[in-house]
Amino acid sequence: MTNLESYLANYTETDWLAALDELLPCIHEVDKNAIQIWFRFYPLSLKRFIDAAEDREATLHGLAMQGVFELKDQIDTSHHFLYGHRYWKTVKAAIEAEAAVFTDQKHDLKEEVKQIGILVAEKLKVERSLVNAIVLVGLMTLNQVGLEAFNAATGEVEKPSGIMTKSPDAIVAERAKDDSQGVFGFLKTVNKKFSVTYTAANSSGKFPLLNEQEITAASANDRSQDWQSLDSRCWEGPVPVECTAASCGTCWVGVLGGQEKMTEVGRRERRAMKVFGYNQTDDATPFMRLACQARAMGNVTLVIPPWNAVFGKKVYNNIEEVELEPNTTSAKALRETIASATTGE
Numbered sequence: 001m002t003n004l005e006s007y008l009a010n011y012t013e014t015d016w017l018a019a020l021d022e023l024l025p026c027i028h029e030v031d032k033n034a035i036q037i038w039f040r041f042y043p044l045s046l047k048r049f050i051d052a053a054e055d056r057e058a059t060l061h062g063l064a065m066q067g068v069f070e071l072k073d074q075i076d077t078s079h080h081f082l083y084g085h086r087y088w089k090t091v092k093a094a095i096e097a098e099a100a101v102f103t104d105q106k107h108d109l110k111e112e113v114k115q116i117g118i119l120v121a122e123k124l125k126v127e128r129s130l131v132n133a134i135v136l137v138g139l140m141t142l143n144q145v146g147l148e149a150f151n152a153a154t155g156e157v158e159k160p161s162g163i164m165t166k167s168p169d170a171i172v173a174e175r176a177k178d179d180s181q182g183v184f185g186f187l188k189t190v191n192k193k194f195s196v197t198y199t200a201a202n203s204s205g206k207f208p209l210l211n212e213q214e215i216t217a218a219s220a221n222d223r224s225q226d227w228q229s230l231d232s233r234c235w236e237g238p239v240p241v242e243c244t245a246a247s248c249g250t251c252w253v254g255v256l257g258g259q260e261k262m263t264e265v266g267r268r269e270r271r272a273m274k275v276f277g278y279n280q281t282d283d284a285t286p287f288m289r290l291a292c293q294a295r296a297m298g299n300v301t302l303v304i305p306p307w308n309a310v311f312g313k314k315v316y317n318n319i320e321e322v323e324l325e326p327n328t329t330s331a332k333a334l335r336e337t338i339a340s341a342t343t344g345e
Ligand code: FES
Pocket: 240, 241, 242, 243, 244, 245, 246, 247, 248, 249, 250, 251, 252, 290, 291, 292, 293
């Protein structure tokens, strides 16, 4: 292990999240939610829990793990939804160079990110606030995959497309906008229509949403593609879904823009997020949501994670007892696995 790897390995998930919080003022608005979501999508504690397991397969089964969850399988792509994704090749090279010379273990994680950020920003001639988030991603990725796998990734990324071709400020403004309701829009009450823009590992696009409709209900109406061929967790529409009742954890999403235009988190969603292990903040309208519970009253921009699981009890021991309220009949085996995943046994 290099010095840089052992330095990074000293930090817990809580330390990383604290460093991220301290760095937020130095991160451009365009990536503020994105970086916080990325850290929720790839939790270090879960990675360490799985690595420490004696029987890995049984552990994954016990956590009801579905989809692609390991960073080693997506070193160049996990951060596709960050503006800073376009700088990945340079960031990756800067971290590799740092790994070759790193000796100073005295300064903190935040300083380490800033130092690499300065070098990258100078090289690319861009604002530092646009690179700090992707540098953080790079260091955590190195921490989770090890230098050998990190070096082996090509660093190549696809060119930005759609809204991501605009300037950072224009992207922020675009995400805040709602669809026009027409000349007489001010007269409309219940029949307002909005758009949900989403990005996922294998797809991206937009679907319409009626005012105050649940995100999964709106997603289900999008029959434009064979969603299951893109992601086996997608039964109807681009948002993965199973129970539609806050009981399985399949439909978790990050909110890149418009979180304040969503309904407030209710008791059921709040508790379910803890059971699943998804790190939702205490805000009334946080940036991590269950799409089957959250409704929107305006345009929102979402990112869909490539996996889901139930690990709150086993990894964080964050719940005393579990009130599981499964009320669908379509996936008995999955529900049984989830029931065992939440007992902590
Ligand atoms: S679909 Fe099961 S929790 Fe939302």
